[in-house]
Amino acid sequence: MITLNSTTSYFGYSILLQKGNPPIAIVGAPRRKYSGKPTGAVFKCNLEDLNCQEYTRVSRERGIYPIGKNGDLLGSVLDGDEDRGGSFFTCAPRFIISPSFDTYFTNGRCFHVKNSQNIHENAELLLPLNDINQIGTDNFAPFYDAAFGESGFSIRFLKEKNELIIGAPGKYKWNGALLTTSESHSTQIYPKRSNKFTSLDHYYGYDVAWGRFVKNSSEIWYVSGAPRGSGLKGSVIFYGTNPHDFEIKSVLFGEEFGSYFGASLLVLHYAGGGDDILVGAPMHAGDSWDEGCVYYYKKNGGGPYFHPPVKLSRGVSSSRFGTVLADLGDIDLDSFPDCAISAPYENYGTGAVYLYFGSKEGFSNDNYQRIVPSNFAPFFPPMDVKGFGLGISKGVDTKNKKHNDFAVGAYKTGQVFYFQSYQIVDITPDMTPNIFTLHTSTTNFSVKYCLTFTYRNGKTKSVSFDTSLVLVDSRVVNERNVTQSVTIEAKKQNCNHHTVRLKKNHLNLEALTIRFLYKIQQQNSWLEKILSLPMSYDCGNDNICQTNLTITAKQTDPKIIILGVNNVLRMNVSINNFGEPAYQTKLYLNVPPEITLINLRECDFKNGSYECLVAQLLNETVEKHFLLDLANIQPQWTFLPINFTITSIGQDVYPSDNKLELNIPITTHNNPRITSVSQPDNIFLNGTRRLNITHLFFVDNQGPSPLNLTLEIYIPQVNLNGSAVFEIESVEESSNEIVSECIHLDKKPPLDLAEGKNQANSTKVLSCLEPEINCTSVICGTGYLQKSSQNLVFSVKIFVHTDSIAQLIGDKNKLLLTTSAYFTNGTKMFSTSTTTQIYGISKNVKIPLWIYICSVVLGLVLLLLLIFGLYKCNFFKRTYKEKIESERIFDDGVAQFEVGNNLFCT
Template sequence: MSTQQQHNKSKNHRRVHSQLPFTYIALLCSIFALIWPADGFNFAKQPNIAVPAPQHLKFFQPQTRSSYFGYTLVMRPTSIIVGAPRAQSTLPAQRNVNETGAIYRCSLSPTSTCNPYVIDDKGNRTLERPDSYTYDNEARNNQWLGGAMDGGTNDTDKLLICAPRFLSPTNSDYIMNGVCYWVPNTLDDNPRDVQRISPLRLKSDQMKQINGHRIYYYMLAEEGLSAHVTDNNQEFVIGAPGINTWRGSTIHCRQRFEEDPTLSRRDTSSLSRKRVIRDLDFSGQYTLDTGELQNDSYFGYAVGSGYFDSNDKTQLFYVASAPQANLQSGEAYLYKYSEDSLLKLKRIYVFRGEKFGEYFGYSLITEDLNGDGLTDVVISAPQYSTTNYFDNGAIYVFLNKGNFNFERKLIISPVQGKARFGTTLSRLGDINHDGFNDIAVGAPFAGNGAVFVYLGSNNGLREEHSQRLDAPESVSSKYGEHMFGHGLSKGVDIDRNGFNDFAIGAPNAEAVFVYRAYPVVKIHATVKSATREIKTDQNSFKITACYKISTTSTQLTGQDLAIRIVVDSQVKRAKFIQTRTNEVSFNVSAGLQEQCRTFDCEVYTNVADIFKPIELDMHYELINGVPKTEAFCDKCAAVDPAEPSIYREKIIFSTGCSSDICVADLEVKSRNLNHTYILGSSRTLSVTYDITNHGETAYLPQISFTSSNHMPFAKIPGTCRPKENDYLECDLRSNDVSMAKGATTSFTVTFDVTSISGKEMVLRAKVFSTGKEANEANNVAIDVITLGEFTEIDVVGIPKTKHINLEEVSNTSQIINNYEIKSMGPSTVGTIDVVFYIPVAYKVPGTTNTIQIVEKDRINMQAVSDAQTVAIDYFENTTQLVMNAIESTSSTYRTTSINSNIQIYKEKQISTTYDSMGLYDLPVESENYYIDDSSKFSQMSIRRKREVAANTATKAQYERIVKSHELLSEDLKGKLPVNRTIVFNCHDPEMTVCVRAVIRLHTFKPEKPLTVSMKYQVDLREINQILIEPWEYFVILIDVDVKKLGDLHQNTLAIRKNIDYNIVSKHQLYGTPIWVYILAVLGGLLLLAAITYAMYKLGFFKRAKKEQMDALVHQGSTQPARDVEPEAENLNTERN
């Protein structure tokens, strides 16, 4: 895409009579400028060349507002092409035309001058004829010539220039088709062979009648709102976001190759047959083939191209944004030419914004940011807002991980307030020669404007910018805030020092500023002692400081360095003899070859500090760094701010050993280390090492750690020093610089394992000291850890459609199911297939006929993962299906016999009879077979159903039914009896025709579930015919399976399923049968009998008091009357 993004793009540019797209710019400018403390990197801190808008030319109309000189820029080695879309014309033919816009070619000398680069010298013209098929009148008022412009970085490259508001006026309307021009090169001061691109002028296509509504089709297309020249210099991509009621489209022009007609057609050898390259030809208007774009999506707002396919890095793909799509959250589409139509574009991937109204897709660039050969995408959202602020701006970085998978990173504006960070984006190339491409991001409304430089790296774009460039304070503007950064050029080496320079436009200040890049150097400096140990009686020692530089510049051979060496800064036991202090400073001229200096130092031994090492610190910097002046310094250079500027070394005291150098015997072993690690099971891996000294005292004992896959360290203790290539070096003792014989210590290191992959990793720990080693074999501990994967996946299926009762619903019914497939971790799964097994029909044994239960052409599924729609492929056996196709077929069959089961047919309709177990027999043809009498039909149906109910299942049939019933959940098994339930499933391919829906996911992370919505139509009439006595329930069992590619035995996955199935019943599902009531009554009676018997056994029914009274009466009757007590007598009297 053009880096000087032509964003004359008002949200309301769809209105024909609206003001120019940036008339509201002054209202949106920030009222403050943020002072940035960074010193910058290798671009000059002040512009080296200032290019003002030309004042020496004669303009035919007064310039009442800014011409927007510098709105678009294309810089080349000897000149810079500048777009001024609101400039007045200097051409006599345009003397009466207001604000035609202009293109200027400006020199790159310190006193730069600009002259018109005339692309179009025509005025307003009336050319249309009554018999013309196209609108040919031309109106160039306010056409915004130069509103979009792009081209390569060489004068031999093509240049594309557009005027998106170019009009074709009629008696009643203004047709704003837009127009573009291109030239094959810019070798001359004036353009030659200017070609025009204006394909949208057909009268019949300006307005169309679609679905009963008249719509603006080409009438307000605004061709050229964005423009892009591909890197191979062979194609143009032009955005026209106003096409088809502002749904938008893109226009492609491609270079054509033709065989040389002068050669013999008979000679087909590759040596004789030549391909002649013709100029770019218009290839038509291209539209997305998805048809999903809504009105006012603005597809084509920003455009670009690149090489995205990891399997074919030579195929060119395209990117175009639609900032109003996705409910105004914005989208951008990666697409290619459709295989079946050159006028169709096939969408490959969708990039999406996050926030409503952030204007995701305002500008975009395509660039390889991490050096892997695959194009990455940067898309801006200049109206992205943060808490308490609005219109801060942000950029989305989509890093291409291969297989059309992208890793997204959000970089928010480093400027608080209304900066609109990301309004423009530019490709700078590799400005520091580290092997990674870099970009510039414009924030034109941060005060007078600012531009931020971001460097590429192995991990994509660095999150912190390396340099900020602000609008020069020396330049004034009579039109308000400068909008510095609204025009950005690509990176071009204009001074031939091997490093790309670039230009920044300030349209409201009507100026362009060129910033030259300084060579980048790396400083290599070390300081070492002649002896690693100082004896207790030693009073002096020598140190050597060495230095050099390295650079990719072919012009630099040396740099002046300022060096300062400090000895024992904390305790101050040593000092330089020449300065009598512990510091020495000097300047040197460092070249590409290493140079050294030696210094004598005095040392004062203190027994209390004998175990504290003497530290040597060497500080260094460039004397001739990047200056703050406008004049370019030819002998100056820059150093990457991320590079260190100090080197440290230590010297210890030697004591207590049999010789001058102690001979230690350090041994290191890992403790209780599990040599198997499941990927993703934790974010860190801690390893503890035990270190023992079997020899003499080890002074300054240290341990180093590395890993085979260069894992970063999650925690770095204060006693450790990270080195290059993920190498960590640590002191074993924080308060003691020695380990005596027999001493033991331990050290724990923690690795960051969030990004590891592969089959194994090797951990290496090495211990060493300043002395010698008696046995170096045990100084190293090497542990090989086998890496494994294991992932638990939950599959949940919930019917959205309730159970179907055939007493309430007949004919057909739509069933809706929702599924969620979620990884519970711990590992991130590679490529997996999620497979749905959908039964659609029964097979008729002995024939090719089927009984259709589910209409397979009306199966509708949608899958979403990580907010992206995922493609679904459908298969029947090994044949891939094209779903939602409408097809009508008819066929007839003849059979010689039919079974005894009765069935009613319509004429010429093929049906199938069923036996008593719901299995099926041969199809029968209904021709010449009718039953007209409804009463006879009813009687026959009742009789036949009774006859059918009397049939019994064979052993094989019953085994098959029981096997299907076992597929149900335990809950359903208890509710749906096996002898009355038919399970329609895909586990028996001899009985069932099934459709497989396959969803392929290339990376399945725990936090990114897959959700699937399924709709299908079921034929209840066929089910009703199947559900004859004794069958009452019909279960549609749709199974889901997850398979990992490359895992033959699927040992790394554990699938847990909780899927509810769709049930069709003849009667109310789960109603209470009569036998339940009978069992309840019988159970109650049995319980009552048991309780009564228990009470009887316990004596509940005995009357003990009554039996006592009867005994007394019996006793009284056998004794004389005199012996009877009065009380007994009275009692006996009372009882009688």
């Protein structure tokens, strides 16, 4: 790791590696301060002692050109040779030129350092937009042509033409342009300024590249990204290099507004042309925001055409995947180019870099390696890393080991991390046993295991490996893990032998698995090769047993399942084999998920069914007994489906009898009741405008089976003068255990509901059983009453409008309001009715006066006749008084006589 101990200089914003002894990293720090202002700087860093020195002559003429308060961004881009001492280019896109010293224009400039070894060499100044006449006017009309061109915002060095390709996204009033400048300082601009007032703010030149996109052609095309082009969806333009026509060869278009499609470009070069291109869209929203993605366009045919793009993405919000694309070359030496894609704001701004490895089909979202600062945290003291991946170098073989290395900058914390590639070897493992099948009588065999490797870089002579032969099997009785370390020369096979001893007469019929683990000693991850030795079943030359399995089953208790009574079901199953030996015979039991198997000692629940081992070797009849738990059986079921399937290793000659399906009938036994009551029983009209009546219906289930209840309640409805006499306030079920849903319908009760009794003519009857009465039906469904002795109470609340009901009663003494309810259980109907008696108010009748006079006279006559009758019967004569008194005296004398006789006898 290299650092300047400065978090404000943006050290690591751009990086260029150069190989040599020692190799160096040229690092840009575009916010490095000079005289207190962030002018930017470029450093040469030794990759062995990690010391850095500033290029002192890569700078502006301090006394001639002013420094903007936000700096020039010198060192924001780098490109050049891959050899130490070669040349490199860097730019300051916000370099200010002031033709009148009172107007500042950021037209930008670049520097060419011809010897990277010499930090004091005067850098050659490149000013592609230095024409004063193009800075700010056009035919004396104000127009920002090159004034804010920001040339050097992006660069690519085309070595074979010794040409620098420069992006100037601010040219043509921020429409942008691609510039090329050669060693002779001649500059070409793409596109030519034809219509300066159209297509503004596209930012052409945000990133630039070059390539040969036609196979078997040496023609070079320039590529320019315009992230605000195509209606803010972004675009990529391919220009021909003919300076006379500047022909647009092809255009790629983005698919999402604001994704910044074209903000980063990478061309993958192939010998003979037909290059591929990757286009970054770092602000692609994805499923959240700013996830970012990269579109990979693979060449299609010999012409200037591409296959539909493959979208590379990681789906991490706010990571801006695709901000930087770097060419790593063929880093793994598999003949296909590889690349690095950065997500510098992943993980709350820490950043990440993804290495994508190419193949014959190109790039995919499956073949990549993720690098984050936490990967190498154990090698450094605790530190903060932010912006990791905004600067990524090209892949360069800095140590001459044929594998490219690269460097990654974390610009916000001023760090550069140098990554050296492992030497890649291709390892070929091999295992060969001295037998090809195992028998139950096999007690030992030997296995030969070997390693061979070849190198990709042509320099690796030998490699040290750790190996382990693993035999985790209960049949093995000797050593189960054989480990050793070996050093192997390239292309020479190294072999070892191991004897495996087995138990006698082992019945485990699964293949015996041997794992051969190996790894390079300096690495942590193990690779493996697996060998499986199959078992021989002694069933002919083809080793396939011709079995003949049959299955029968019967229930022992009960024959018919009664809900609420039978909680378990006992099944006896017989399995027979009339063919060759049946190895690893298994029985599969399938029942509804509500039914569980109680005796699970020999069964496992897998993939929705019970798998039961019948026998390792079956040559005779085997009985199995199953106990099923019926506690969760569903009350709506009419039968219980049970399926049996028998399998074994081999081929059954009659597979049709390997399956058995049973349907056990299910029935219900229950004893429901329904009663009702009115609260109150009687109501007297007393002048109150509204009276309340509540009719209660009680339903209970005495079990034992659940009751599927749908209760229908019928309430008479009468209208007088357009208004209802009875108003239904609510129909509720008061139980907290069951949720009832009620609907209201205009419906008459069934004809077989019990008829009401005939009433006297003085009584008005309102009942749904009367044919002329209209009714409202309330149908309440509760589902199943699962518990025995479970009670439900349905409450019907009715408002009585007394003024209307008085008219309804008329000359009758009372009115009977009857509501009815019923439900069915199977073919039986259960019903009840309850009645409220409503009495009318007595009327005041005026009686004539003559009736009072006649009544008094008649009463007096009757009184006189009564007195006369009593007189005739001697009622008023008291002759009986003396007679009564004499009888009393006689009784007293008799009593005294009896007392005297008693004394004498004594």
